[in-house]
Structures are given as structure tokens and as C-alpha cells.
Amino acid sequence: MGLGRKALLVAGGYAAALLAAWVVVRVYVMSTDTPDRQSSAGMYAFGDTVLFVAAFAMAAVPATMLLLYFLRSVPRFWLWGSVAAVAVATTAVAAMLSYLLRAPGIPTSTWTALTPLRILLAPELALGFFLGLVFAPTRSSRRLLLAAAAMELGAFVAVALVWWGSSRQ
Numbered sequence: 723m724g725l726g727r728k729a730l731l732v733a734g735g736y737a738a739a740l741l742a743a744w745v746v747v748r749v750y751v752m753s754t755d756t757p758d759r760q761s762s763a764g765m766y767a768f769g770d771t772v773l774f775v776a777a778f779a780m781a782a783v784p785a786t787m788l789l790l791y792f793l794r795s796v797p798r799f800w801l802w803g804s805v806a807a808v809a810v811a812t813t814a815v816a817a818m819l820s821y822l823l824r825a826p827g828i829p830t831s832t833w834t835a836l837t838p839l840r841i842l843l844a845p846e847l848a849l850g851f852f853l854g855l856v857f858a859p860t861r862s863s864r865r866l867l868l869a870a871a872a873m874e875l876g877a878f879v880a881v882a883l884v885w886w887g888s889s890r891q
């Protein structure tokens with residue numbers, strides 16, 4: 723199969739994932755069309771965005787697997803991709819520490835205010851890093867991708883436990 727056909731196949735998979743995520747959010751919006759949705763439009767819009775990202779991440783798994791399969795024979799991609807994955811995962815750890823260790827009474831910086839958004843991306847990134855781990859052709863790439871996935875999941879779980887604990891009080 724030629725490069726053009728491979729690219730078209732992967733692009734089609736991502737287009738299908740976008741469509742699937744749009745349908746999921748559309749069905750959710752129609753099923754929750756209440757006066758609350760109108761009075762809290764911003765809150766619902768944020769929730770709809772989070773749902774869209776999660777649905778897209780799940781629907782894009784087959785296309786991502788196909789892309790990673792096609793890239794197995796490109797060693798430079800795996801070297802730079804696995805190093806980049808660890809660099810990205812380091813931001814999850816930084817966001818977790820910034821969120822968990824913030825001092826009360828100190829004004830929040832822009833970074834601290836955005837840490838919950840970064841933490842909400844951690845499961846999707848961990849899924850991507852884990853998929854890379856499955857297809858990585860070298861041991862060093864697999865190790866780095868495993869470390870990146872663990873960092874993402876660890877950061878998410880640590881903050882999610884705080885969120886869950888504070889919502890139960």
C-alpha cells in the first residue's frame with residue numbers, strides 16, 4: 723500500500739472519530755435539553771467540550787493504532803516521539819504538584835488556574851502513550867512511553883482523588 727493510501731486511511735479514521743464524537747455530544751445535548759442547560763449554558767458548554775474530547779479520544783483509537791502500525795518502521799519517529807511523550811507527561815506532574823501544593827491565600831497565577839484543564843487531558847494522553855507503547859519497535863521507546871503513560875495516569879489519579887474527596891464532604 724502506498725503512502726498516499728495509508729495517509730488517506732488514517733485521515734478517514736480520524737474524520738470518522740470526529741463524526742462519532744459529534745454525534746455523542748449531539749445526543750447528550752438533546753437528552754439534557756432542560757431549563758438548567760439554558761440557565762447554566764457556560765457550565766454545560768464546558769461539560770460538552772470535555773465529553774467531546776473523551777469521545778473523540780476513544781473513537782480515534784483504531785485510527786491511532788493504524789497510524790502507529792504504519793510508523794513502526796520509522797526509527798526517528800519513535801526516538802523523538804517517546805522523548806516528546808516524557809516531556810509532555812512532565813507537564814502533567816508539574817500541573818499536579820502546582821495544584822496539590824498551592825498555598826492558601828496566595829493569588830493564583832495563570833498556570834495554577836489552568837492546571838485542572840491539563841489534568842483533565844491526562845487520561846487521553848495516557849491512552850495515546852499506551853498505544854504507542856504497544857507498537858513501539860525498540861525497548862528504549864517502550865520504556866519511555868511506559869514512563870510517560872504512568873506519569874499521566876499518576877497525576878490524574880492524584881488530583882482526581884482530591885476532587886473526589888472534596889466532593890464527598
